[in-house]
Amino acid sequence: MMMKRKLTAGISILGLCLFFAASHGISDEKKNLIIVKDGKSDYQIVIPDKYADKNVEKFLESGAKLLQRCVKDASGAELPIVKEDAADKNKPSIFIGNTAFAKANKIDASKFKGWTCVNIVCGKNIVLAGNDLHGNPGNNSYTGYFLGSVKAVTTFLEQNMGVRFLLPGYNGTEVPPQKNISIAADLNKKISPPFEYCTGRSQEIFYDIANNFFAPVRMKLYGGHSYYSAVPKKVYAETHPEYFALFGGKRIPNDNHLCISNPEVQELVYKEMLKWLDMGYDLVELNETDGYHQCTCENCKKLYGIDDPGEKLWVFHRKLAERLMKDRPGKRVMTLAYGPKVEPPKTFKKFPENMVIELCAYSPEYFEKWKEYSVPAGFTAYVYNWGNYQRVGLTPKRTPAFCEEQIKLFHQNNVRSIYRCGFGELMGMEGPVYYVYGKCLGEPEKANAQLLSDDFYRNAFKEAAGPMKVFYETMYPGLAAYTLMEKNAALPSNPRTVLAFIYQPDILRIMNDNLEKAEKLATNPKVKIRLSLVRKEFEYVKNLASIIHLYNAYSINMNQNNFDQLAVEIDKRQAMIDSFYDKDSKIPPFPAWPEIRLFAGQPKLYVTINSRLTGQLGAPFNWSTALLKKNKILPGSSRKEMKIVRADGTVPLEGSLEEGIWKEAEFQDLNEMQLGALTLRTKFKALYDNENIYFAFSAELPEGVKYTPCGQDGPSWGQECLEVFLDPSGTKEKYYHFIFNPVENSRYDAATGFITDPLNPGYGKHDVSWNPEWEYKNYLSKDTWRAFVKIPFSSMGVKAPSKGNMWYMNIGREHHMDVKGVKKAIEYSLWSPNLETIAFCNSEIFGKIVFE
Known part of the structure; x- marks a missing residue:
């Protein structure tokens, strides 16, 4: 009763x-x-x-x-x-x-x-x-x-x-x-x-509402960051450059970083808040630009008499909340504790009654810090439990026990709502976890992950519940270990390493055997279709893990037989991914299940590399096996090496690369960072004399793109760019980094590895205070970018090399592509490819250059 x-x-x-x-x-x-x-x-x-x-x-x-x-x-x-x-x-x-x-x-x-x-x-x-x-x-x-x-x-x-x-x-x-x-x-x-909302990717009305996945009704959320909408660069970049952050003596609107000391900018941010509240919303989000960089103008440096960029944002946002409380009583504002203000403020302990804090970190230790603060409006948690940007990409990520623990922690620490980032990409293999999360939201105090999981297995798979329980619970220990490594900042940077650990061959075998048992036992039509979804997702995971294990074997013994076995699985994977998409390159609804799309309809680019951001899988997943076979290449079996010819005469930073002194140097091609296919080709030549090392580039360029000067040491990597890495010491421990764009006054340089004191704040970082003398010149035609670079040896503190001297070097390019459905699609190409760590700046993979 x-x-x-x-x-x-x-x-x-x-x-x-x-x-x-x-x-x-x-x-x-x-x-x-x-x-x-x-x-x-x-x-x-x-x-x-x-x-x-x-x-x-x-x-x-x-x-x-x-x-x-x-x-x-x-x-x-x-x-x-x-x-x-x-x-x-x-x-x-x-x-x-x-x-x-x-x-x-x-x-x-x-x-x-x-x-x-x-x-x-x-x-x-x-x-x-x-x-x-x-x-x-x-x-x-x-x-x-x-x-x-x-x-x-x-x-x-x-x-x-x-x-x-x-x-x-x-x-x-x-x-x-x-x-x-x-x-x-x-x-x-x-x-x-008990939770006001738990939002993210919506699924279907009854599933969402029954499982407490409520939408944020009467709340204007931006998915995190409101500055883009308050002061959009498309509207103000040309007419009001002073609204944007100053970098290297130039106002740079590229990434929409704002000059928050500007009174007009402050007013635009406030008006953006009022606009939505006056339309009937009860809460509006207020947050700085993602990847925030503080404006370097004098007024921003002196703002509020505070040095810390994050503390300035806390004070700025609190002032706007206090103003709002007077102008719009009863309305609320929510700001992120994220990026530069991930830590609680240092200059005050009490927040206005209308100010909700959205947390992006949520460990027990982190909540302890907030217990010293008065936050009457409570917290929202922006959770990164799921999402294609995780180290494991488009494979399962969490366990039912994780869900119970997190929801109980939130409920005990005044978290009143949740923004789920990336939820719902794997309804087959993560279905039990999503269900447990939703049910824990309804009654946090009584939540029991094991009972809820069993409830799912029993009702979802009926006659096949037994083997499906084994299927899922065979996978969970590996995922629990993944979460523990993530929590303790001990997660390997290479996603292949993590995936190989979770999906070891014996784990795959047990999971597959039990899935097969379940398929044989199933008689109920709904059970059969649910199992078919699990099978489709599991085949993707199994193939992915198999490729990783075969690649590891190939890396130990790079012979033709190991390569051929690996190539078969790579080709099988590509055929599988192709089958997921229709003629318009979209994932259609799952057969007889219109509410479900594999991977929540992710773009093909993301599925191909299993992720975006930290989980991208390069080699061997992006190899063109047909091209490698045609050219009889065993990838990774040798490192890049080139000879640099001494120039006999003046080296011009202009003209044809096929004539004059540049004719003496041979072209070198850039390859996709992990030997995949490239959209645009790039090649270069190199020469040297007694004073300088020279580079000449010929690159295909997309038509109709406008480039913005970033000044000295601005975010040049945020648009089309060429990069030079030089290691004169030959140790691969210290190197110089040069970047430039296809526009004037837009360059970056840094020295890495030269700060050796571990107590120095710059230790292990790129030292952008190093600003040497060097120059570049661009020549752009309709679809071609020719560029010349001159770097004096003296700027790197070295003498001109003698014949036979050896350095290490790499040349790179970041091509920013316009791919529908993809926020930031970047094609990375390198002269000396990186098959291991998928890192663009990794000195370990620099190629060898010998001066003639």
């Missing part, structure tokens, strides 16, 4: 329910209310006559149809759906939404806060109601609404009929068969979800 809760609104709802029970002739001794008996029912589903919003009507009708379908699937009885004014007054009813019946019984759901809802029996009638309200202007999907009545329906189905919303859509919903359906006659339950 459900615990009774007293709701007061004039008189107690419970008292009214007992009154209606007596009037309908139900005795105190009767414990259950029978809805369906022997496959038959007198009940009708009643929805309101009137709605404040036409979409609320649509969503509540869909909730009524869900209830109708589940009752029919379970028992065979089909309950009619009627509007309240057409309902048969002589029949018992299940009232959904803010009906007149509910209001007459003092259940005014319009006064409920957020996703609060009720399941209440009144006589023979049942009320399933919550606040149903449009919250986000312009968003007419379910993610723009509070739909408390739909939450009431899903809760009723779960707790009274055993329905499970395991995965999105019809095929993800499990309805147990039962000829008779009854509920407690004194059911009086109020559901108040």
